[in-house]
Amino acid sequence: MTERLNLSARADKYGRRTNRTHSPVRAASVPYLSVMLASALPILVIAGSAPLIPPLGFLMLICWRIVRPGFFPPWAGALLGAFDDLFSGQPFGSAILLWSLTMLVLEFVEARFPWRGFWQDWLAAGLASALYLVAALSLSGATPGGHLILAIVPQIVLTVLLYPLAVRLVAGLDLFRLARVKVID
């Protein structure tokens, strides 16, 4: 009989290692489901005068892209964008186009600047969100005007400030995604 000295010796942050493994369904589905939920959530808020809520679906997509580079294939932007278009109020196709472009551009940026830290990530996510919001506004079919641009400035600021929180949430979801819950007999 061997005696266990340390109870956590056979565990890591994903749980016990003995006799357990990841759930493949959970590992594959959590990122997609979380982005889709984040796309659908802002519809529940009534914003009568100006866009108010950060584009949560897009933010989640970028955060997953940063936390787990390579999890989302480059074409996932088109799929998730189509779902986002059903809820966002934008003309259908705008998120398919912009999210696909984002995935390609981030892929390129990552190849160009392979070593990154928190601040670079925040800069990249902030720039991507700001450009995305301006592009989405210009593709929304609204009559262009200075008031419209001014109206989305608070939304841009809020989106940039929300990034650290969102990326923590995604890191938490990643722990949940890879938790060892499946028992091997």
Add this chain to the structure above:
Amino acid sequence: MAPISSRRSGHSRRAQYSLFTGYALAAFGVLLGAALLAVSLLNPSAFSGPRMAASDAVAPAGAGAARTRAASSGVLDEITAYWRAGSQNAALRREAELARIRLGEAKALEQENRELRALLGLGEAGGRTVAVARLVGSSSTSGRRFAYLDAGARSGVAAGMPVRSAQGVIGRVLEVGNRSARVMLLSDSESVLPVKRAGDELVAFAEGRGDGKLRIRLLNLGINPLKEGDLFVTSGAGGYFRPGIAAAILEEVTPDGGVARIVADPAAATAVMVEAIWIAEAVEASRSSPDKGFAPEGDSE
């Protein structure tokens, strides 16, 4: 974090092909998105089927959220009322007295109106309330201003119908699902509403600016007769809204009209009414007319 090494394909043919296919599919997604977007912009009612199915699906959740919103704003109102109870009580009593008088006058006017209408042989077909519903959501991330109702085709709601709250105009129904409908709010940058100044017959267009304010554009050029605080009500032109629903209050006078704020706040409205189109014949006529000047609302989506 450095990129994971599995994304460097190396000499493996299979890895190279799958990497290339991924990029090719993403590029295809870009092209597909651009094509779908062009279709949507040229024909805004395209893809309304899947969109309204999606909004039908989230409408129940939205109704729950709307109930919580109404309850929580009630709590806030109660707290503020408690703080200002004394002064408010006296003011309210005066106001109630005045309102009672005005109500009596309005009843007399309504009676007179009915008699005159009967004399002219005008029916009450347009303007009746089709459905009372809740605003259950909005496009809160997009630059467009749309809201969602928890009543749809099953309750008799149809595209084009005006939507109002107790305060005033909210917007117009754009698309209808089974249990939900999409409303273009007054503040949307594509919304144009024919209005007149309450009290006289000064007609104008109230156009959404996209930031919650309306631009009042006068039809007759000349000296700008507007003053701050002027109330604008629907004029009935265009045929969608019946005349006399409060729409906007002027905040700022500009050389060609003014900037107004909207009377009815969609976020504060707990219940809204969907009304039948005021004069359906006028709407039909303006839709078929090639002269867009007379159909300011007909094609704005």
